[in-house]
Amino acid sequence: MEELLPDASFLYFCLAIGFRMNYSNRQTIALIALRIALGWHFLYEGLTKIFQPGWTSSTYLMDSKGFLSGFYTWIASHPSVLSAADFLNEWGLTLIGLSLILGLLTRISTIAGMLLLLFYYFSHPAWIGFEYIFPSEGAYFIVNKNIIEIFALLVICSFPTDKILGVERLIKRRKGITGG
Amino acid sequence: MTNFSRRDIIKGLATLPVIGAVAYGVYRRQKRYRELNRNLMEDIQVQLPDELPAVKGDRLRIGIIGTGSRGRYLLKALGYVQPESLDRWQVSAREDPFYREYLQNFLEQEDLNVEVTAVCDIFDANARKGMLASSNPDRTGTGGKSGKEPVRYKTYKELCSASDVDAVIIATPDHWHVPMALEAARNGKHVYCEKPLSWTVAETYEIRNVIRESGVVFQLGHQGRQTDSYQVARSLIRQNVLGKVTLIEVCTNRNDPNGAWVYEIPKEAGPGNIDWNQFIGPAPWHEFSLERFFRWRCWWDYSTGLSGDLFTHEFDAMNQILDLGIPHSAVASGGIYFFKDGRTVPDVLNMSFEYPDRDLTLLYSATLASEKNRGKVIMGHDGYMDLSETLVINADPQSTRYREKMDQGLIEPNKPIYSYVPGKDKVDAVTSATEKYFAGRGLLYTYRGGKEVDTSHLHLKEWLNCIRRGNGARPSCHIDAAFEEAMTAHMGTIAYKEGRRVYWDSGRESIE
Numbered sequence: 001m002e003e004l005l006p007d008a009s010f011l012y013f014c015l016a017i018g019f020r021m022n023y024s025n026r027q028t029i030a031l032i033a034l035r036i037a038l039g040w041h042f043l044y045e046g047l048t049k050i051f052q053p054g055w056t057s058s059t060y061l062m063d064s065k066g067f068l069s070g071f072y073t074w075i076a077s078h079p080s081v082l083s084a085a086d087f088l089n090e091w092g093l094t095l096i097g098l099s100l101i102l103g104l105l106t107r108i109s110t111i112a113g114m115l116l117l118l119f120y121y122f123s124h125p126a127w128i129g130f131e132y133i134f135p136s137e138g139a140y141f142i143v144n145k146n147i148i149e150i151f152a153l154l155v156i157c158s159f160p161t162d163k164i165l166g167v168e169r170l171i172k173r174r175k176g177i178t179g180g
Numbered sequence: 181m182t183n184f185s186r187r188d189i190i191k192g193l194a195t196l197p198v199i200g201a202v203a204y205g206v207y208r209r210q211k212r213y214r215e216l217n218r219n220l221m222e223d224i225q226v227q228l229p230d231e232l233p234a235v236k237g238d239r240l241r242i243g244i245i246g247t248g249s250r251g252r253y254l255l256k257a258l259g260y261v262q263p264e265s266l267d268r269w270q271v272s273a274r275e276d277p278f279y280r281e282y283l284q285n286f287l288e289q290e291d292l293n294v295e296v297t298a299v300c301d302i303f304d305a306n307a308r309k310g311m312l313a314s315s316n317p318d319r320t321g322t323g324g325k326s327g328k329e330p331v332r333y334k335t336y337k338e339l340c341s342a343s344d345v346d347a348v349i350i351a352t353p354d355h356w357h358v359p360m361a362l363e364a365a366r367n368g369k370h371v372y373c374e375k376p377l378s379w380t381v382a383e384t385y386e387i388r389n390v391i392r393e394s395g396v397v398f399q400l401g402h403q404g405r406q407t408d409s410y411q412v413a414r415s416l417i418r419q420n421v422l423g424k425v426t427l428i429e430v431c432t433n434r435n436d437p438n439g440a441w442v443y444e445i446p447k448e449a450g451p452g453n454i455d456w457n458q459f460i461g462p463a464p465w466h467e468f469s470l471e472r473f474f475r476w477r478c479w480w481d482y483s484t485g486l487s488g489d490l491f492t493h494e495f496d497a498m499n500q501i502l503d504l505g506i507p508h509s510a511v512a513s514g515g516i517y518f519f520k521d522g523r524t525v526p527d528v529l530n531m532s533f534e535y536p537d538r539d540l541t542l543l544y545s546a547t548l549a550s551e552k553n554r555g556k557v558i559m560g561h562d563g564y565m566d567l568s569e570t571l572v573i574n575a576d577p578q579s580t581r582y583r584e585k586m587d588q589g590l591i592e593p594n595k596p597i598y599s600y601v602p603g604k605d606k607v608d609a610v611t612s613a614t615e616k617y618f619a620g621r622g623l624l625y626t627y628r629g630g631k632e633v634d635t636s637h638l639h640l641k642e643w644l645n646c647i648r649r650g651n652g653a654r655p656s657c658h659i660d661a662a663f664e665e666a667m668t669a670h671m672g673t674i675a676y677k678e679g680r681r682v683y684w685d686s687g688r689e690s691i692e
Contacts, residue, residue: 036195036198039198040198040201040202043199043202044202044205044206047202047203047206048206048209051206051210052213052612070277073277074277077277077281097202098199101195101198101199101202102195102196102199103192103195164191165191165192165194165195166191166192166194166195167192167193168192169188169191169192170184170188170189170192170193173184173188173192174184
């Protein structure tokens with residue numbers, strides 16, 4: 001395993017351009033499977049919101065708890081801010097999903113995805129005593145599925161695969177960069 | 181120009197089919213919900229509440245009798261609030277989003293083109309507050325420009341005969357409603373009277389006759405007439421969405437002193453600033469009592485108890501939705517079980533009203549010592565409707581109407597199938613799991629759209645519209661609806677007091 005560990009911090013991996021790494025086949029498959037599963041989830045969530053007439057995040061936002069709840073209810077109670085939040089949500093999820101599946105601009109989309117999930121997380125933090133209208137199906141303390149998905153995106157950000165399998169591979173070729 | 185190898189192209193676009201798979205999922209989901217929606221909505225044509233456009237006309241001059249908390253609330257609904265209150269709301273609005281919205285809604289509330297020219301209250305402090313509110317047409321805080329001050333009258337008779345009053349609002353204790361409404365109508369003034377219509381059975385006939393003969397526009401203060409979901413409920417039930425309705429359950433659940441009418445007594449109040457003789461009026465004599473003056477709802481001497489005070493709201497809602505009219509008979513039971521504070525009206529009351537011609541029972545159950553919310557439920561053979569600000573219809577597992585759809589898996593028994601949320605321009609077929617979950621928890625939705633309109637404001641507006649329209653135009657809670665409300669409530673009260681079944685003789689129009 002040792003030779004596969006990144007030789008700089010995660011941040012470096014997220015920001016480094018043209019980073020190159022050698023993965024074993026099994027590792028490549030695992031990373032790509034994770035990337036596509038995440039993309040699938042984002043895309044499906046985004047598209048179902050876009051196609052559901054009258055969808056709004058209002059109820060979800062109004063149900064916010066924790067130290068930022070005032071901010072979320074503020075969004076929900078201002079129609080123009082709310083419609084902007086709804087729009088960004090719908091298309092943010094959709095574009096991040098497309099990006100992860102296609103392997104295009106995944107560095108940007110994984111960072112955007114992490115921010116979006118953090119936005120969700122802080123609206124409904126998993127804290128003892130916080131109960132939400134729509135109950136969670138499991139037991140969570142601090143770490144919930146949003147946190148897991150944030151770290152999953154961090155993995156994809158840190159171990160890019162879009163130049164191996166994805167549109168970035170074609171872009172890289174077009175630019176005449178060899179490798180892979 | 182770079183030439184891509186076949187390997188590059190395959191590896192570059194290998195994941196494209198995944199998008200197709202996700203899109204297929206979205207397509208299937210949409211198809212399923214469209215189908216559910218179509219199947220549920222195919223027979224339904226919902227009459228949605230109409231906007232209430234203001235009728236143009238001259239500025240109407242209002243006289244108000246009773247400027248206690250309810251009277252001042254009605255002044256607010258007309259656009260008049262005392263500057264000190266606005267100052268307070270402004271301070272609270274800085275911290276509290278509730279007050280921010282409350283204040284904003286008030287400031288944006290439509291101008292009804294009225295002025296308050298006359299105020300009458302027999303407690304000086306309330307009269308003063310009413311005067312201050314009435315002379316604040318610009319809705320400003322202290323330091324703002326104040327308008328013309330209304331005249332304060334010491335008696336309602338003087339107010340009713342004032343030449344600069346076109347219409348009278350009555351927000352006094354129950355025992356005064358009819359005498360004041362009679363006086364106003366006989367003076368040719370239009371009347372908006374708080375509920376219930378009457379305190380005794382006998383005066384109920386008299387006020388109906390006088391209102392009919394005088395031709396004034398009368399509105400009883402059941403602002404629930406303006407609740408969108410009730411209007412939608414009426415439309416849905418007329419389309420037989422619930423099947424045959426046999427039982428309606430309405431309730432009151434409160435559990436705090438204020439809800440049990442144990443109101444604060446102002447420190448400054450005393451015999452020197454309260455006209456006690458005028459308060460007593462048609463009631464039996466009693467020596468001066470601050471409790472009785474401020475907590476009058478607790479004594480039959482001035483009040484109509486739970487039946488007149490709170491059941492009437494529920495009854496009027498159901499009468500609006502189902503055209504129930506006066507029941508055939510009533511039984512009642514209850515007692516003073518929690519607030520043993522000297523009151524004579526019960527704090528727990530259960531009443532059952534029979535409508536054999538309609539094959540249904542209206543059940544009312546109330547306690548002032550538990551907040552367990554039981555809601556309003558209209559129960560039919562095919563489904564039941566939960567009503568509040570929102571409306572949810574659930575399918576009955578044994579429904580005949582929905583049998584086929586349940587068998588096809590298009591409807592889940594005991595799950596919401598339709599919902600209506602105020603401010604939305606349609607009734608929704610409830611299809612997805614999340615919608616089913618949220619349908620019964622509609623209150624959060626009232627924030628949607630951000631703007632809540634005060635139903636009392638709309639109810640007053642409807643009354644003013646009818647006055648301006650003339651030609652015998654009647655508002656929704658007209659004198660005949662009010663007569664039904666009062667007689668039904670009296671039947672319940674008599675059944676409770678006398679411990680017997682009480683009947684309505686529809687031919688003679690009398691309670692037997």
